[in-house]
Each structure stands twice: as structure tokens, then as C-alpha cells.
Amino acid sequence: MYAQMVKSEATQDDPEALAAFQARIDAGEKIEPKEWMPEGYRKTLIRQIGQHAHSEIVGQLPEGNWITRAPTLERKAILLAKVQDEAGHGLYLYCAAETLGVSRDELTEALLAGKMKYSSIFNYPTLTWADIGAVGWLVDGAAIMNQVPLQRTSFGPYSRAMIRICKEESFHQRQGFDIMRKMANGTKAQRHMAQDALNRFWYPSLMMFGPSDKDSVHSAQSMAWKIKMNTNDELRQKFVDQTVPQAEYLGLTVPDPDLRWNAEKGGYDFSEPDWTEFFEVLKGNGPCNAERLAARQKAWDDGAWVRDGLMAHAAKQRSAPIAAE
Amino acid sequence: MGAVVDMDAALFAGLCRLGDSTLVLGHRVSEWCGHAPVLEEDIALANTALDLIGQTQMWLGLAGEMEGKARNADALAFHRDVWEFRNLLLVERPNGDFGHTLMRQFLFDAWHQPMLTGLAQSRDARVAEIAAKAGKEVAYHLERSADLVIRLGDGSDESHARMQVALDTLWPYTGEMMTPDATDTALADAGIMPDLVGLQATWDGLVRDVLAEATLAIPDGGFMHKGGKQGQHSEHLGHMLATMQFLPRAYPDATW
Numbered sequence: 001m002y003a004q005m006v007k008s009e010a011t012q013d014d015p016e017a018l019a020a021f022q023a024r025i026d027a028g029e030k031i032e033p034k035e036w037m038p039e040g041y042r043k044t045l046i047r048q049i050g051q052h053a054h055s056e057i058v059g060q061l062p063e064g065n066w067i068t069r070a071p072t073l074e075r076k077a078i079l080l081a082k083v084q085d086e087a088g089h090g091l092y093l094y095c096a097a098e099t100l101g102v103s104r105d106e107l108t109e110a111l112l113a114g115k116m117k118y119s120s121i122f123n124y125p126t127l128t129w130a131d132i133g134a135v136g137w138l139v140d141g142a143a144i145m146n147q148v149p150l151q152r153t154s155f156g157p158y159s160r161a162m163i164r165i166c167k168e169e170s171f172h173q174r175q176g177f178d179i180m181r182k183m184a185n186g187t188k189a190q191r192h193m194a195q196d197a198l199n200r201f202w203y204p205s206l207m208m209f210g211p212s213d214k215d216s217v218h219s220a221q222s223m224a225w226k227i228k229m230n231t232n233d234e235l236r237q238k239f240v241d242q243t244v245p246q247a248e249y250l251g252l253t254v255p256d257p258d259l260r261w262n263a264e265k266g267g268y269d270f271s272e273p274d275w276t277e278f279f280e281v282l283k284g285n286g287p288c289n290a291e292r293l294a295a296r297q298k299a300w301d302d303g304a305w306v307r308d309g310l311m312a313h314a315a316k317q318r319s320a321p322i323a324a325e
Numbered sequence: 326m327g328a329v330v331d332m333d334a335a336l337f338a339g340l341c342r343l344g345d346s347t348l349v350l351g352h353r354v355s356e357w358c359g360h361a362p363v364l365e366e367d368i369a370l371a372n373t374a375l376d377l378i379g380q381t382q383m384w385l386g387l388a389g390e391m392e393g394k395a396r397n398a399d400a401l402a403f404h405r406d407v408w409e410f411r412n413l414l415l416v417e418r419p420n421g422d423f424g425h426t427l428m429r430q431f432l433f434d435a436w437h438q439p440m441l442t443g444l445a446q447s448r449d450a451r452v453a454e455i456a457a458k459a460g461k462e463v464a465y466h467l468e469r470s471a472d473l474v475i476r477l478g479d480g481s482d483e484s485h486a487r488m489q490v491a492l493d494t495l496w497p498y499t500g501e502m503m504t505p506d507a508t509d510t511a512l513a514d515a516g517i518m519p520d521l522v523g524l525q526a527t528w529d530g531l532v533r534d535v536l537a538e539a540t541l542a543i544p545d546g547g548f549m550h551k552g553g554k555q556g557q558h559s560e561h562l563g564h565m566l567a568t569m570q571f572l573p574r575a576y577p578d579a580t581w
Contacts, residue, residue: 057359060367064358071572071581072399073348073385076355077378083358084371091364104364129572129581179581187579295360303362306423306477309484313476 003055003146004119004210004282006048006228007218013038025226030156033099041225045155046100047116048227050107053093054118056086058292062126063135071129078175079132085168092164096157112297120278123286124204130183130193131201136176138198138205138243144169145239146209149229177246184250191251198247199255203273209236211275241267330511336449337392338411339512341401342554343444344384345412348402349562350433351377352569353420362423369469373430376462383455403573407556407563414553415498417562421491424477424484428491431470432532436502438467439527443519452517471535478539485540492536493544500549503528508554 018038024031031037060083067083070076094104110116121139126132147169151162183194209232213219222228247254256271281289355374361367385398396404415433420426441463444456477484503525505513512518536543552558572581 057364057367060359064360067355067358068352068568069571071403071579073378073382073402074399075581077375077382080355080358080371080375080378084368084375087364087367087371091368094364182581186581187576189576190579299360299362302360303366303423305481305483305487306362306366309477309480312481312484313479316479 003048003051004117004208006044006051006222013040022224025154025224029154030159031154032156040221041227042100044222044225044227045158046097046102048222049093049097049100049158050102050110051117051119053090053097053107054111054116055122056090056093058118058122058296059086059139061292061295062122062124062288063132065126066129066132069129070132075179082136082172082175085172089161089165089168092161093158096155096161099157108300112293112300114284114293117282118292119208120281120286121204121208122292123281123289124200125288127200128193128197130180130190130197133176133179133183133194134197134201136172136174137180137246138176138201139208140169140172140176141243142205142208142235142239144173145235145242146230152226152229154226180250180252184252194250195252198252202255203277206236206240206270206273207275207278207281209233209239211278237267240270244268330507332511332515333391335508335511336517337388338508339518340384340388340391340452341411342413344381344388344398344401345410346416346433347377347384348381349410349412349565350416350430351375351381352565353416353418354426354430356420357426366423370426373466373469376459376466380455380459380462383459387451387455399573403570407558407566409556410558410562410566411554411556412558412562413498413501414550414559415495415501417553417559417565418495418498419561421494422487424487424491425494427470427473427477428488428495430466431474431535432495432499433502434463434467434470435531435535436499436524436528438463439524439531440519443524447518448516471531474535474541475539478536478541488539489541492541496544497548497550500547501551501553504549504551506554 017036021031021036021038021041031041063079063083063086067076067079070079094107097107098104107116111118121142126135144166147162147166151159151166153159153162180194180197183190183197186194211232213232219228219231223231244254244259258269258271260269261267262269280286284290351374354370354377357367357370357374359367361370381402382398385401389396389398389401413433415429418425418429438460441456441460445453445460447453447456474488478488479485503521505521509518509521513520533543572579
């Protein structure tokens with residue numbers, strides 16, 4: 001789940017047009033970029049797709065932190081392939097957002113100015129190699145929970161991007177679980193790293209779904225528009241139910257003393273994450289917010305001469321035939 | 326009188342030269358992850374690093390196999406110290422700005438591509454097979470790096486100036502690629518690896534054409550650094566290895 005707390009925009013369009021639009025969505029039709037859509041639908045999608053794209057880009061940083069220290073050539077190659085996929089996902093998503101009338105540069109500038117968010121999870125550090133396992137297993141696992149239903153989202157380009165992304169995300173989650181399996185079955189130090197990674201990433205992973213939204217007007221509108229397919233609580237429950245048996249298989253302990261199976265509801269009861277911490281992270285007070293944004297700002301600033309140089313060359317190529325005439 | 330060359334040792338050294346160069350460059354390129362000037366370059370850099378690490382697995386895998394001392398590619402990559410590394414000095418140069426990274430890539434690709442073409446004709450079938458596979462990837466690396474050198478060399482005033490600085494800085498590290506020692510000569514005489522002197526003309530032609538189109542001036546002066554292939558490196562390599570080898574060295578009993 002790489003988009004959190006996306007507020008849907010109020011819309012002030014003609015009620016008849018809105019009703020006709022809603023009827024198309026209810027009938028399962030895809031909305032394409034050049035077709036009429038309510039302004040609120042457009043703005044909400046830009047915010048959601050943009051936030052998702054930013055998450056893919058910022059998400060390269062905690063994993064990139066270990067590419068140079070991957071313990072085998074194969075692990076290094078796999079992690080490179082994974083991070084390359086993520087940059088590719090960012091690209092599809094920025095392209096999907098562009099069809100709604102916002103450029104990649106505009107979205108990047110909004111991110112750097114703090115006007116747009118990325119997933120809170122990437123503000124946590126990757127301290128040991130087991131964290132790379134935990135990121136794949138838990139973070140990509142949580143992302144998949146959200147993204148699989150989004151393949152059926154109403155906006156055509158977003159839905160198509162999600163279909164491509166989901167194919168790759170399941171490989172990402174498997175590689176993460178595979179790292180955890182090796183660590184959990186390894187030496188004493190490796191087992192310590194595996195448990196420590198689970199301890200640190202469990203609650204931030206639950207936070208990825210966002211706070212309970214059962215009474216949220218914004219969520220109801222997004223769900224009616226099929227921009228959001230499930231409530232945050234439904235997805236969080238599904239994630240916990242899937243992940244707890246995996247942790248047991250690994251011989252690791254989920255850091256929640258109140259976790260227990262509830263036969264009646266057919267799922268686990270579990271503790272809520274600390275939502276105060278979540279809101280602090282969103283405000284910029286997570287352990288790595290400053291580093292992550294500074295890294296992106298530096299890449300943007302240091303890369304300016306490259307982007308300008310490429311544009312200058314392209315301009316020369318365009319003017320060359322005219323000058324020759 | 327020329328030294329008597331042990332052919333097994335020469336082949337092991339030759340394979341380490343190839344595998345260590347792809348490893349060290351792949352590692353350097355991977356340091357860019359998440360920090361590139363544009364998203365397309367983040368993807369291209371990761372892709373290049375991935376190709377080079379894959380080639381490392383093949384070259385060092387074969388080196389370990391033919392050495393017969395139960396060292397696999399990982400043992401060679403993670404459990405040798407600087408003096409045992411045989412990579413070219415060029416590839417251990419720090420990333421610098423994007424211009425340095427790109428120029429280093431181009432100067433290496435312009436050698437790597439014809440080198441692999443020659444290696445694909447090796448009398449050693451295992452060498453030829455790896456070279457044929459790697460050659461397809463490296464043809465693309467060269468196409469990309471040459472194209473970008475041209476566009477940034479002949480781009481804005483600033484991009485031109487930065488590319489010229491990168492070229493001036495890196496040029497003295499290029500001579501080593503085409504300067505054979507006894508190991509290179511023995512391998513060339515045996516038909517296992519191409520004659521490095523013969524590669525010079527191809528490299529010169531390619532580099533001159535691209536740099537001319539990029540409006541960049543080839544530096545004066547013929548001084549060239551050497552030593553990487555014989556295990557005499559710059560200070561930079563030790564720091565890279567300290568990072569790269571940390572986990573297997575700190576936890577020698579672990580498998581990953």
C-alpha cells in the first residue's frame with residue numbers, strides 16, 4: 001500500500017453528468033484520459049497515483065542502502081533487479097498521472113516542496129540485511145494487498161499500470177521471504193537480525209494501510225468511484241491473517257502479546273499500531289524523513305545540469321536542419 | 326629472456342581481470358541507486374549494474390572452477406583483499422558527478438565491447454560462451470553510453486564543461502586496458518584471449534569518433550597509470566571492498 005490517507009476532492013459538477021459518470025463506473029466501465037470526468041475524481045487520482053509513484057522512487061533508498069553490502073553476488077543481482085523494477089513502476093505511474101494533465105516534473109517538485117507525500121514506511125531505516133528481507137516480505141506484502149484489487153480500479157491507465165506492477169511485486173515479496181527464511185534458519189546472529197527486523201517493521205507495516213476509515217466520507221467517495229477498492233481495516237486484517245502463519249513458519253514471534261486467533265470472525269485479533277507515531281512520521285518526524293527527502297532533493301539538484309544538457313542537445317538537433325537550409 | 330608462464334595461472338589471472346573489472350564497475354554503478362538525475366537513468370544504471378554483476382558471476386565462477394581450489398565466484402568476490410584484485414584502475418575510480426560515471430562507462434564500454442567480440446572467438450569454449458552472452462548486453466551498454474556522451478558533450482555549456490573535465494580526469498586510466506603484460510601475451514598467443522595491442526586501433530577509432538561528435542577534446546600528453554591488472558590499486562578500492570565484503574567477512578559461518 002503505497003498510497004495512504006488520500007483525501008478525495010469535493011466535486012461541484014453538474015448532477016446529471018455526475019450521475020451518468022457514476023453509472024458508467026457502476027457498470028464496470030473503464031474511464032479513459034480523454035473522457036469527461038468530475039474534477040474531484042481527477043484531482044483525487046492525481047494525488048493518489050502521484051503519491052504511489054513517489055513511494056516507488058523514495059522506496060529505492062532504503063533498499064539501495066544495502067545493494068552495496070549485499071552478501072552474495074546473487075543477492076546483489078536480485079536486489080538490483082528489484083530496485084530497477086521499482087523505478088520502472090514509478091515510471092508507469094508518473095505516465096498514468098500525466099494522462100490526467102500533470103507532468104512528472106510538477107509532481108517531483110510538489111514532493112520536494114513537501115506538498116505531496118510518499119508512504120510512511122520508507123521513513124524507517126534499514127539497519128541490517130534482514131531488513132531487506134522484512135521490506136520484501138512485509139512492505140511489499142502489504143503493498144500487494146492494496147494493489148491486487150486496484151487492478152480493477154475504474155481509471156484505465158491506473159488499472160493497466162497496476163496489472164503490470166502486480167506481476168513484479170509478487171516476485172519482490174518472494175525474494176523478501178526467501179531472505180527471511182535464510183536468516184531465520186541461519187546462525188544465532190542471523191536469527192537475531194531476523195527477529196529484530198520483524199520487531200521493527202511489524203507495526204510500521206500495519207500503519208501502511210492508514211488509520212481506520214470506516215466513518216470517513218472521503219473514503220466512501222473514493223470507493224464509490226472505484227479509486228479505493230477496500231477499507232483500510234479490511235486490508236489490514238487480510239494482511240495480518242496472511243502474515244502471522246508465515247512468521248510462525250519462520251519461527252519468528254510477531255511483537256504483539258495480544259495477537260490471537262478469533263475463530264468467530266475467522267481472523268486474528270491484533271493490537272493497533274501507535275497512531276501518534278504514524279501522524280508524527282507523516283508530519284516529517286520519522287527516523288529518516290529528513291534523509292530521504294534530502295537524498296531526493298540532492299539527486300534533483302545535482303541532476304539539473306544533466307537534464308538541461310540533454311534538452312540543449314535536443315534543441316540543437318531540432319534547429320540544425322533549419323539552420324542548414 | 327621472457328618469463329616462463331604457467332598457462333593455468335595465466336588463465337586464472339585473465340578470468341579474474343575480466344570478472345574483477347565487471348564486479349568493481351558493477352558495484353560502482355550500483356552506488357547510484359535512487360540518486361540518478363532522471364528516472365530513466367536510475368533504471369538504466371541499475372540495469373547496467375545488474376548485467377555487470379551477472380557477468381561477474383560467470384567470469385569468477387569459471388575462474389574458481391578452473392582453479393580447482395573449491396573457491397566459487399562469491400569466495401573470490403568477498404574473500405580476497407585488494408592486492409588479489411585484478412580489475413582495471415579505471416573502473417575503481419569513484420563515481421564523481423554523473424559526467425564522470427558516464428565517461429568512465431563509455432571509455433570502458435568502448436574497450437569491453439571489442440574485447441568480448443575477440444573473446445567470443447576464444448579457443449576455450451567456456452570463455453567463448455560467456456563472451457557471446459555478455460557481448461549482447463555490452464553492445465547495448467556502449468550504444469547507451471556513447472549516445473549520452475554525445476548528447477551531454479554537445480549539450481549546454483555546463484554539460485560540455487563537465488564532460489570535458491571527466492574526460493581529462495579519466496583519460497590517464499585508459500592506457501592500462503590496451504597495454505599487455507606477460508599474462509596477456511601468453512593468453513593471446515594461446516588463442517584464449519584477444520591481442521590487446523590489436524584492440525587499440527578499434528578503441529581509438531570508436532572513442533575518437535564519439536568524442537569528436539561530442540565536441541570534446543582528447544587530452545594532450547601520453548602519461549598513463551598502470552598496475553590494477555597486477556594488483557596495485559588506488560586507495561579507493563580498499564574502501565569499496567570494506568563495504569562490499571562486510572557481511573561475509575563479519576559472519577564467516579553464515580549462508581545468505
